[in-house]
Structures are given as C-alpha cells and as structure tokens.
Amino acid sequence: MSAESFKPIFMRIASSPSQLAVVRAVIEKVCELTGFDAKAAGRIMLSVDEALTNVIRHAYDGADDQPIEVEVATITDSPARSLRICLRDYGRVADPATIKSRDLANVRPGGLGVHIITECMDQVTYTPAEGGGTLLTMVKKLPSEKETRKT
Amino acid sequence: MSAESFKPIFMRIASSPSQLAVVRAVIEKVCELTGFDAKAAGRIMLSVDEALTNVIRHAYDGADDQPIEVEVATITDSPARSLRICLRDYGRVADPATIKSRDLANVRPGGLGVHIITECMDQVTYTPAEGGGTLLTMVKKLPSEKETRKT
Amino acid sequence: MNAQVPNASVKSVRWVDRAAIVYATGDIDLEHSTQFQQALLKLLDENPSYIVVNLKEVPYMDSSGVASLVKLLSRVRKSGAALRLVELNERVRSLFEITRLDSVFEIFGTEQEAIS
Amino acid sequence: MNAQVPNASVKSVRWVDRAAIVYATGDIDLEHSTQFQQALLKLLDENPSYIVVNLKEVPYMDSSGVASLVKLLSRVRKSGAALRLVELNERVRSLFEITRLDSVFEIFGTEQEAIS
Ligand SMILES: Nc1ncnc2c1ncn2[C@@H]1O[C@H](COP(=O)(O)OP(=O)(O)O)[C@@H](O)[C@H]1O
C-alpha cells in the first residue's frame, strides 16, 4: 500500500458527537496507509475532529441528525503530493471572516478549534457549497517517499 | 453512547484490497460504541472483511476501482435489537445457490469465507439489487443492555 | 445530566489528604467533555487544596476536553486551590502545545512529581 | 511480484539448526496474503526440517491468510517437514476455531513449546 494506490473514500455520517470516534478511526487508518507517522496522524485526526465539532455546533446548532459528508483522497499527480480531506455540510453558511479563533493569549474555555486546524493542516479553505451549506477542504502534504513508514 | 443513539453511517469505497483495513477500523469502532465486546467485534469485523473480499474477487473479478457501498446501522425499534451491515456492489450477480463454502473437512486453500460469515453473523441474505449488482445484508443481535460495555 | 463522580469519563477519585487525584478515562471529545467537566467541577464542592487529573487512560482529547480543563482551572484558581495534569500521552501533550496551553497548565510526568 | 524474505508481511527469519522461525507482521488479509505466501513458500528452497510461524505481531488475519498457511502446510507435508504456528492472539486463534483448522494445524503458545 502506498499513497499512490490509495483510492478515495466517501462517508456520510450524522451530525452526532458519537460519530466523531468513527471518523477519527478512519482518518487514523488512512494516515497509516498513506505513510504518515503516528504524530502527524494525530494532528490530522485532531483537525478533522475539530472541523466536525464546528459543523455540529455552529453549522447545525447542535442538531444531531443532520448529514455531514467526508471525503478522503490522496493527490499524487502533482508535485505537491498530499492528503485531502473534504467536509461538506448542509447547514448555516458562515461569513468566512467570522471563522477564526480567539487570541490564544486570552485564556478562556473554547475558541481553539480553528487555530488547531490551521496550525495542523497545510491548506484550509471554507467555500459555500453548491446547493447550500459549506465545503471545507483541508490539505496536508504527504510525507516524502523516504520518510514513509513501510507497510 | 448506546446502540439506541447510534446513527447510520454510509461509506463508499473502491474494490481495492487496501481499503479493507479502513472498513475494519470503522466496524471495530462501531462495535465498541454499540456495546459489543472485543471478541464479538472481531467476529463481525472478520465477516465484513470476508464479504468485501468476496465482492472484490468474485463480483468484480479482482478489479480494484469499482464501487462498494457499506451501510452500518442499529435496529433498536424491534425486540430483536441488532446491528445491520449492508454491502452493495454493482458487479456480476451470482446465483445464490453458488454462494457457499466448501466442505470444511476437505482441507485446501480457500473456500472458507462464506462459512465464516454465516457462522459469525445471525442473518445473512444476498439479494440482487435494483439497478444491478448484489445487496448483502448481515445482521448481528446486539448484546443485551446488561452485557453492554459502558462507554 | 447528573454530575456524578465517577462517570463514563472519570473512572475514580482518590483522596490524599486534601488533594483529589482524578482518574480520567476514554476519549475526551465533544461527546464526553460535558460529563468530564461536570465531574471535575463537582469535586470543588469538597474543597480540595489541589486537584491532580491523571490522563494516563485518555488516548485522545480535543479542544472540547481542553475547554473543560480551562474552565476547571479558572474555578480552581478562584478558590485558591491548584490544578495539575499528569501522565499525558504524546498525543494529548501535543494538543496542549498546539494550543499554547502547555505553559498555562502545570503538567507533570507522574503523580509523584505532581504531589511532592 | 518477487518472493523476497523479508517483505512487508514477514519481518525476519531466524534459523535454529534446520528449523526456520518466521516472524510475520501486520494484518494478513487480501492485501498482504500473496506476499505472505510467497515469502513462506520461498523458505522451502532451504529445505527446513520444520517451519515455525510466529504470529505475535499479526493483529489480524482473515481467510486469505489462512489460505496461505494451508498452502504452506500441504507443501511442507509433501516435503516431509513440519509446520507449527505460535503466539496467535485471541482474534487470530478464533479464526482457526471458526474454520475448524485448529485441529489441522499444530498450534503452540510459545516458540519454546513448538521447538522442543
Ligand atoms: N463550520 C462552521 N460554521 C460556522 N461557523 C464556524 C464554523 N467553524 C467555526 N466557526 C466560527 O468560528 C469561531 C471559532 O471557532 P473555534 O476556533 O473552533 O472555536 P469555538 O467553536 O469554540 O468558538 C466559532 O465561534 C464560529 O463562530
């Protein structure tokens, strides 16, 4: 198995906190298969978890029965070989300018998710999706072939 | 989290052997969330893995780029509370009479998958799917509430 | 929801004099952070002089778990007590680094170090 | 595909006199069973008097992994040698029970028991 031969995976889950653990399990396994080490995998899992948490809390106001689509793919036909994770919701669309974390120095509960995502991923884009809702695209550079864990 | 509050999960993967590990990770986590112990979870994972292996080998003749859909849900509104896993392919439809394992006493490589599935799951049905391909439905009784691991 | 201790996220609490050592368990994410926080805040009723949260059995935590701990920290400080975190695995520790909270919380390797 | 030993499924082979102790690794499923089988069959070129397959580092195996071992067993028997499996975890052991192959293969707890 290598990032080159990894085929895209699509999932549809409900906006329920109990599904986060399932998506994390998928992301962890995909990261392992595509050559990330455990530390990098942890940061990617965390980013996806934070992004899903935000969809549940902000786009769906905590409703637990709304659809979230997750697509995981590798992009290996460009020089920037990368793992791409897309999250699509059908909820309230936020002004991109309001999607930002608080000042980290001002310690209070909450307000860390977006910081985590942008810190851990290489590219993060929120775009209004066709047909309503938001498409969040998160991209992380794949480890170079020589860094890759053999599987 | 309990089997009652578990929401259905839908996945679409490619018919590539490298995706089996991802689906196993999903099934393992779902089994944990819905109260199965590690042993029961192992048997359910194994059944799903064997069924996917058969789709890849028999329905798709080993092609690694064909779609397989996986749906995992709990059924808790009937007295037979259960976990239901459906696999849908778009490949060659087999005569259900030919979907059976060899005599176990006649030891030779292969021919064990269907036996494993029927031994480990409570209900297994292959039906021709609307629009082509096969829908395989596997059902396993959920552990009773008092057997359930607390999460 | 009841603020029960123990619950699904707090396995047990051990008292050593006026110190409460809290054994957290399981992934602390959006699903579990509310009960985690409730169990932690409930402890303050007992007026501990400090609280040690042992995270040895927490494989994973996200920002909602961190938020529960930040909430606890501010309440603990108001009451003049102290809060210490111990036995973070590499993943959980890295979450505190990413959020720059590794310098806000007192983090120790072991209970021993946190208590002495 | 080359029949290399070691490969992604066989980490190493240790020879004790004419016995080959094979250290398998990783999940042995449809993705890995072909190379697992190739590495095992390749060993027969060395004419071992028996082969011990250590499955300690195999978290998971499915019927395609079992098929590789059944194939090896029949080849080993033809050559007058023996095959023993050791250190199966509970999951892998249960696969042999489900497929009624626990009575066909010689399964031991440890290498020690398998060699002596
Ligand atoms: N998916 C989303 N949809 C709408 N608004 C969002 C979304 N994600 C983040 N936001 C906005 O960005 C802010 C910062 O998010 P975050 O850093 O995760 O902290 P928190 O969610 O705890 O406020 C949120 O308060 C919210 O206003």
Ligand SMILES: Nc1ncnc2c1ncn2[C@@H]1O[C@H](COP(=O)(O)OP(=O)(O)O)[C@@H](O)[C@H]1O
């Ligand atoms: N999804 C499927 N589509 C078509 N035929 C199948 C499928 N699953 C099983 N079969 C048939 O059932 C037989 C027995 O399957 P199995 O017990 O898994 O052993 P094996 O696949 O090693 O032959 C297969 O040889 C095949 O003819």
